[in-house]
Amino acid sequence: MQANLRLLPVAALADNYIWLVADASGSAIAVDPGEAAPVRAALQREGWRLGAILLTHHHADHVGGVPELLADAPVPVHAPVDARIPFPHGTVTDRDRVHIADPSLTFEALAVPGHTSSHVAYHGHGLLFCGDTLFSVGCGRMFEGTAEQMLASLDRLASLPPELLVCCGHEYTVANCAFAHEIEPNNAALQARSAAAAELRARGRSTLPSTLAEERACNPFLRVDAPAIASAFPAGMDRVARFAALRARKDHHRAATA
Numbered sequence: 001m002q003a004n005l006r007l008l009p010v011a012a013l014a015d016n017y018i019w020l021v022a023d024a025s026g027s028a029i030a031v032d033p034g035e036a037a038p039v040r041a042a043l044q045r046e047g048w049r050l051g052a053i054l055l056t057h058h059h060a061d062h063v064g065g066v067p068e069l070l071a072d073a074p075v076p077v078h079a080p081v082d083a084r085i086p087f088p089h090g091t092v093t094d095r096d097r098v099h100i101a102d103p104s105l106t107f108e109a110l111a112v113p114g115h116t117s118s119h120v121a122y123h124g125h126g127l128l129f130c131g132d133t134l135f136s137v138g139c140g141r142m143f144e145g146t147a148e149q150m151l152a153s154l155d156r157l158a159s160l161p162p163e164l165l166v167c168c169g170h171e172y173t174v175a176n177c178a179f180a181h182e183i184e185p186n187n188a189a190l191q192a193r194s195a196a197a198a199e200l201r202a203r204g205r206s207t208l209p210s211t212l213a214e215e216r217a218c219n220p221f222l223r224v225d226a227p228a229i230a231s232a233f234p235a236g237m238d239r240v241a242r243f244a245a246l247r248a249r250k251d252h253h254r255a256a257t258a
Contacts, residue, residue: 001125001127002125002126004023004024005021005023005103005125006021006046007019007020007021007127007167007209008020008021008042008046009167009206009209010038010039011171012033012034012035012039012065013034013035013061015170015171015172016032016034016061016062016169016171017032017167017169017170017171017206017208018030018031018033018034018035018038019032019129019167020042020043020046020048021105021125022046022048022103026046026047026048026049027048027049027051028043028049028051028103029050029051029052029053029054029100029103030050030052030053030054031056031122031129032054032056032062032129032131032169033053033063033065033066033069034060034061034062034064034065035064036066036068036069036072037065039065040069040072050069050073050075051075051100051101051102052076052100052101052102052103053066053069053070053075053076053077053078054078054098054122055077055078055079055089056080056119056120056121056129056130056131056132056133056169057080057082057116057118057119057120057131057132058079058080058082058084058085058116058118059132062132063085066087067087070087076090076100076101077089078090078091078092078098078100078109079091080092080093080109080118080119081093082118092109092120093109093111093120094109094111094120095108096109097109098122105124105125106124107124107127107129108122108123108124109121109122110123110156111153112133112154112156113144113145113149113150113153114142114145114146114149114151114153114154115131115133115140115141115142115143115144115145115150116132116143116144116145117145119131119132119133119153121133121134121157123160123164126164126165127164127165127167127209128157128160128164128166128167128212130157130166130169131168131169132168132170133150133153133154133157134154134157134168134215134222135170135172135173135176136168136172136173136176136193136197136210136215137173137176137177137180137190137193137197137218137220138173138179138180138219138221138250139154139219139221139247141247141251142247147243147244147247148240150243150247151224151239151243154221154222157212158212158216158222160212161212162211162212162213162216164211165209165210165211166208166209166210166211166212166214166215171201171206171207173193173201173208173210174194174197174198174201174207176219177190177193177194177197177198177218178194178253179220179249179250179253180194180218180219180220181194183228183229183232183246184223184226184229186228187217187218189214189217189218190218192218193210193214193218220246221243221247224246229242230242232246233245
């Protein structure tokens with residue numbers, strides 16, 4: 001991440017994160033503000049001012065705080081094309097460059113359907129805002145998309161630079177690690193991530209951001225072609241079917257959260 005930027009995960013609702021990115025002048029963007037009060041509190045505490053809002057998808061826990069924040073300051077809002085986003089916003093589509101004036105930031109939007117049909121991710125400045133498509137050591141449920149779409153979206157994110165900081169929408173890492181360990185118990189990177197995540201949560205700290213390199217090493221949903229993952233499913237199953245079976249198994253896992 002650029003040295004002149006600060007990144008802050010703001011806890012909201014039950015287990016959401018709202019991401020704030022501020023420049024040296026204190027101008028900040030908010031990503032997926034599902035609740036206004038934590039954003040207001042963080043801005044006041046840090047001495048920052050809101051300059052723009054990015055949204056990854058239409059779910060209320062990611063957009064619910066926007067109207068109140070806009071009442072405080074009518075800043076630009078950038079969001080996917082979706083009639084279910086119930087307030088004025090500039091729309092972004094696949095490969096659009098999103099230029100923010102204050103702070104001066106530019107992100108590329110990527111269409112990543114699967115969790116929802118219109119979900120987008122944003123990357124730039126060493127950061128990846130992936131909403132509920134990619135979680136640390138997990139992925140989102142397929143509420144509107146197919147397994148083929150979701151896998152293609154995850155493949156697309158996995159192909160981005162490995163040093164990107166993965167800024168996802170929820171604190172699910174510990175539960176995701178528990179599931180992943182059952183699928184790939186001998187993965188040393190996963191064991192290290194699981195131990196580190198448990199320690200962070202015990203101290204009341206966020207497990208995020210991770211890096212894309214770390215996710216490639218221990219996230220089973222980015223590793224459907226790894227021999228250890230493939231061996232957990234019937235021989236001859238193609239990668240889409242294997243991904244679908246893996247996601248279905250996660251849906252019914254005792255520690256399932258997303």
